[in-house]
Amino acid sequence: MYSFEFERPTTIDDAVAALSRSGAQVIAGGQTLIPTLKNRLASPDVLVSLGAISELRGISVSSGSVVVGAATTHAEVAHSAAEAFPALSGLANNIGDPAVRNRGTVGGSIANNDPSACYPAAALATGATIITNSRRIAADDFFLGIFETALDEDELITSVEFPIPAAANYQKFEQPASRFALVGAFVSRFDTCVRVAITGAADSGVFRWSEAEKALTASFSPDSLAGLSVEADDMISDVHGSQAYRTNLVAVMTRRAVAAC
Amino acid sequence: MPRDQGIGASSARREDVRFLTGNGRYTDDFNVHGQKYVHFLRSDVAHGRIRSVNTLAAAAMPGVIAVFTGEDLEGIGGLPCGWLVTDRHGEPMNEPGHPVLAVGKVRHVGDPIAAVVADSVAEASDAAEAIEVDIEELPAVINMAAALEGGSLVHDEIGTNLCYDWGFVEDSREAVDAAIAEAEHVTSLELVNNRLVANAMEPRVALGDYNASNDESTLYTTSQNPHVIRLLMGAFVLQIPEHKLRVVAPDVGGGFGSKIFHYAEEAFCTLASRRLRVPVKWTASRSEAFVTDAHGRDHVTKIDLALSKDGKFKAIRTSTLANLGAYLSTFSTSVPTWLHGTLMAGNYTTPLVYVNVRAVFTNTVPVDAYRGAGRPEATFQLERVIDKAARELGIDPVEIRRRNFVQPDQFPYATPVALEYDTGNYPATMDKLVEIADLDGFAARAEESASRGRLRGLGVNCYIEACGIAPSNLVGQLGARAGLYESATVRVNATGSVTVMTGCHSHGQSHETTFPQVVSDMLGIDEGQINVLHGDTANAPMGMGTYGSRSIAVGGSAIVRATEKIVAKAKRIAAHLMEASADDIEFADGVFSVAGTDKSVAWGDVCLTAYVPHNYPLDKLEPGLEETAFYDPANFTFPAGAYACEVEVDTDTGAVEICSFAAADDFGNVINPMIVDGQVHGGIAQGVGQALREHAIYDSNGQLLTGSYMDYAMPRADDLPSLVVDHSCQTPCTHNPLGVKGCGEAGAIGSPPTVVNAVIDALQRGGYDVDHIDMPLSPSRVWEAING
Numbered sequence A: 001m002y003s004f005e006f007e008r009p010t011t012i013d014d015a016v017a018a019l020s021r022s023g024a025q026v027i028a029g030g031q032t033l034i035p036t037l038k039n040r041l042a043s044p045d046v047l048v049s050l051g052a053i054s055e056l057r058g059i060s061v062s063s064g065s066v067v068v069g070a071a072t073t074h075a076e077v078a079h080s081a082a083e084a085f086p087a088l089s090g091l092a093n094n095i096g097d098p099a100v101r102n103r104g105t106v107g108g109s110i111a112n113n114d115p116s117a118c119y120p121a122a123a124l125a126t127g128a129t130i131i132t133n134s135r136r137i138a139a140d141d142f143f144l145g146i147f148e149t150a151l152d153e154d155e156l157i158t159s160v161e162f163p164i165p166a167a168a169n170y171q172k173f174e175q176p177a178s179r180f181a182l183v184g185a186f187v188s189r190f191d192t193c194v195r196v197a198i199t200g201a202a203d204s205g206v207f208r209w210s211e212a213e214k215a216l217t218a219s220f221s222p223d224s225l226a227g228l229s230v231e232a233d234d235m236i237s238d239v240h241g242s243q244a245y246r247t248n249l250v251a252v253m254t255r256r257a258v259a260a261c
Numbered sequence B: 001m002p003r004d005q006g007i008g009a010s011s012a013r014r015e016d017v018r019f020l021t022g023n024g025r026y027t028d029d030f031n032v033h034g035q036k037y038v039h040f041l042r043s044d045v046a047h048g049r050i051r052s053v054n055t056l057a058a059a060a061m062p063g064v065i066a067v068f069t070g071e072d073l074e075g076i077g078g079l080p081c082g083w084l085v086t087d088r089h090g091e092p093m094n095e096p097g098h099p100v101l102a103v104g105k106v107r108h109v110g111d112p113i114a115a116v117v118a119d120s121v122a123e124a125s126d127a128a129e130a131i132e133v134d135i136e137e138l139p140a141v142i143n144m145a146a147a148l149e150g151g152s153l154v155h156d157e158i159g160t161n162l163c164y165d166w167g168f169v170e171d172s173r174e175a176v177d178a179a180i181a182e183a184e185h186v187t188s189l190e191l192v193n194n195r196l197v198a199n200a201m202e203p204r205v206a207l208g209d210y211n212a213s214n215d216e217s218t219l220y221t222t223s224q225n226p227h228v229i230r231l232l233m234g235a236f237v238l239q240i241p242e243h244k245l246r247v248v249a250p251d252v253g254g255g256f257g258s259k260i261f262h263y264a265e266e267a268f269c270t271l272a273s274r275r276l277r278v279p280v281k282w283t284a285s286r287s288e289a290f291v292t293d294a295h296g297r298d299h300v301t302k303i304d305l306a307l308s309k310d311g312k313f314k315a316i317r318t319s320t321l322a323n324l325g326a327y328l329s330t331f332s333t334s335v336p337t338w339l340h341g342t343l344m345a346g347n348y349t350t351p352l353v354y355v356n357v358r359a360v361f362t363n364t365v366p367v368d369a370y371r372g373a374g375r376p377e378a379t380f381q382l383e384r385v386i387d388k389a390a391r392e393l394g395i396d397p398v399e400i401r402r403r404n405f406v407q408p409d410q411f412p413y414a415t416p417v418a419l420e421y422d423t424g425n426y427p428a429t430m431d432k433l434v435e436i437a438d439l440d441g442f443a444a445r446a447e448e449s450a451s452r453g454r455l456r457g458l459g460v461n462c463y464i465e466a467c468g469i470a471p472s473n474l475v476g477q478l479g480a481r482a483g484l485y486e487s488a489t490v491r492v493n494a495t496g497s498v499t500v501m502t503g504c505h506s507h508g509q510s511h512e513t514t515f516p517q518v519v520s521d522m523l524g525i526d527e528g529q530i531n532v533l534h535g536d537t538a539n540a541p542m543g544m545g546t547y548g549s550r551s552i553a554v555g556g557s558a559i560v561r562a563t564e565k566i567v568a569k570a571k572r573i574a575a576h577l578m579e580a581s582a583d584d585i586e587f588a589d590g591v592f593s594v595a596g597t598d599k600s601v602a603w604g605d606v607c608l609t610a611y612v613p614h615n616y617p618l619d620k621l622e623p624g625l626e627e628t629a630f631y632d633p634a635n636f637t638f639p640a641g642a643y644a645c646e647v648e649v650d651t652d653t654g655a656v657e658i659c660s661f662a663a664a665d666d667f668g669n670v671i672n673p674m675i676v677d678g679q680v681h682g683g684i685a686q687g688v689g690q691a692l693r694e695h696a697i698y699d700s701n702g703q704l705l706t707g708s709y710m711d712y713a714m715p716r717a718d719d720l721p722s723l724v725v726d727h728s729c730q731t732p733c734t735h736n737p738l739g740v741k742g743c744g745e746a747g748a749i750g751s752p753p754t755v756v757n758a759v760i761d762a763l764q765r766g767g768y769d770v771d772h773i774d775m776p777l778s779p780s781r782v783w784e785a786i787n788g
């Protein structure tokens, strides 16, 4: 780890001000950032902690949506969204281990946009809105590629608004070592449409599987997916699975998610 | 009746209190006043010629005390190899040097190029980044077959990447070929024994502390054998005589073999402390552990098994490429040879065996012993090819093994690969397995799995192990550059409590609990009166440490011998006190009595008399009650067993779930059944890890692709079902005083083929034409085998 200054603001405004300093970076739960720092793969001059900003924490449930403060931990989501949005709660409850879930945050996961992370699939499949200190960004416009988002340099996610689908399910096939998603499929059935988001699989990161969405919107049943497949060339190939394997997992996990809805 | 003390009792682990309450004292917990910290600058390329290393800027950085490169260590010995293998043609192996810091070339990612000693870890790391290294990258030698075909050389001076071409038994070569050519049936299999990283929970640590006032060095290190390190490092690397060198290996958080070996960092910290006159400490990061701890296994084998039509084994022939990595780690050369070839007879009466091993240098981390060391490699090939043969001949896998077992009345049994098994009862362990694994109920369980869309498979497997490698004069002939005895000092204190000093080392084996159980039985005193010291060359007699499941069989025997001497002397003291002849003294339950009389003295009185010798035969007997014994076994011990595993395969994803696992082991006599259960549990977990998860994968440039837990998959608790283990079949070892055999590695030896056999069985039952998948059987590999 290289040395850095540490700021611990108590309001969003102060945090935004601190972020305008040169070389400043947000630290939320630190579950991604701290290992990166320890391996000397990042060298921020200033770390701006979100840990003391109470307005960034908590969950509010209304009839149509769940709004989660950016610094809300996975454990809090697992607990507080259990009734209103069980698929989201279940997703949160299966991230990492208890230590990770009690430190890691929704905002951190979405800002980081790891290609194998779970939350981006939930955000994309529900048509969530990413709310920052300066604007509202539709999930469809937010995830730009692996580890890339629409966030500006010193922009802070303050909350994420997840619409609650009529039915939803997330199926995660775990990568054997990290237990991140080797492939994760989040399926949301709304009254007028179905949205399917796939994480872990593609070179370009989380994506919507529009062919499957169309078929499922026409008829919401696992059988509607018969014969459908994503493009193998777009898939990741690594020591944990070939493109063909991931292509298969996308179909299997999506089918299972639909069946479980 | 279960006992609550002594041999056979499941005495609670004394170590637990300290470890579970955070009171263990691991090597990194040792800190010496004024200590400095070292950071090793390591090669990030697999193979290259060092053009220059410029340390000037680094040396000027804040907090830096010194920067060393390989050139600064001129005159310092290289790290020695502890086993000389002689090849098929009678020639000694190629034995290239292994410098403490790289000289001239770097040979694997992680090879240390320079070392910075500074006031803090951070300053040492910062300065290491300021070292300018100019390396001319060379093509990396990774694939073993390609390495033997010429091209780039890991060690230019030996002119080849071959360390040795070993044949065993060379005289049988032609007979084996002929038997295979003439056989009614030959089953062949090509397989890979995957490369593993030991991943002990505690990363390695070395702390060198030189005391200039008496010219004494102390090394605190994460070692399984502190005396071996003292000898290797003192005599061969740094030329420090033993009386000036103390090696302390305190609580060590797991080793699995990887902490047997003498590592460069130990020598460096000891040397740097002498040169700089400050204590020097190094603690590995986990990332460093991945590229510096010796790896395990990494064999590629072709095996042929010749059989008669009715499944009798006629001959076995194997041809193996064994990866040694970039340098010869301490015992690396013995693993693919003597620890592997000698086990190829397994539990069976195969009359002819020929094993060929070519050991190869590559630009990868050195490979050495890892839990089981050679024996898992042998068992895996043998039990996989037997399973395949059973399928080809239409014989039940249990039945084909039974037809070939060495029978109970054949012991002692001389195998065609040099070993003489003293005892065993393989049909009995198989019977026990059939019972505890409920093999008869498999069909019903398979049907139930099918109703859930899962394929269920059953894998059965036997193993034999050779523990407590010995005797020293034999292993010396085989090339060992060490003895393989063990030592113990039993010190009876004046008031009757006992301290046992053992040359073994416990890093998870529970010696502090087990060894007192033995002494307690022999002396008839409470276990709580006895404690064990180990891990410090300053208090224990010269011992060889703990590996190869040797501690109870060899170390325990040394304790018995020393305790026998104690009893003999105590009887003489008692005889004096009771004015009787020593021959008439009987000793039981802590009381000495004169045969046929009601005269007796208690243990405590005798002990006190030994140290307060007012009424004592000083003219005939020395005072005190302390004895040392060295025990050199007459033979190996041969634990054996039969394992069964049931799996479910999800054919949509290739995921494998282990539904049940049963182990019927014969460990001879068992001192502490609970601890033995735990050793078997751990071994099975590790074997399941190898079978399904773990894999150190290098790319063609020599980068370790699975160099962290993000990609290197360790087995986790939820990967395992509740394990059914049984060691009630007991054929005691005939040549050691406790009749014990050793249990530390059995699980890791027996389980990988069991799991693979089960997965293949599931696929075959599902109609898939798959007869082998290389480990680890990860979901993607299983899926690809199904869809390939």
Ligand SMILES: Cc1cc2nc3c(=O)[nH]c(=O)nc-3n(C[C@H](O)[C@H](O)[C@H](O)COP(=O)(O)OP(=O)(O)OC[C@H]3O[C@@H](n4cnc5c(N)ncnc54)[C@H](O)[C@@H]3O)c2cc1C
Pocket (backbone or CB within 6 Å): A025, A026, A027, A028, A029, A030, A031, A032, A033, A034, A050, A070, A071, A094, A095, A096, A097, A100, A103, A104, A105, A106, A107, A108, A109, A111, A112, A114, A116, A117, A118, A119, A151, A155, A156, A157, A158, A178, A179, A180, A181
């Ligand atoms: C062992 C382990 C297992 C894991 N398993 C999973 C898993 O299965 N699935 C999964 O999805 N994830 C998993 N994770 C990742 C985990 O969810 C992390 O918590 C998450 O990716 C990052 O959240 P954080 O709050 O820790 O962010 P940090 O590490 O603090 O920050 C991550 C990045 O986001 C930025 N950032 C943080 N908050 C904000 C914000 N509000 N606005 C703008 N930028 C911000 C930071 O600057 C940094 O670049 C795992 C992590 C670990 C260590």
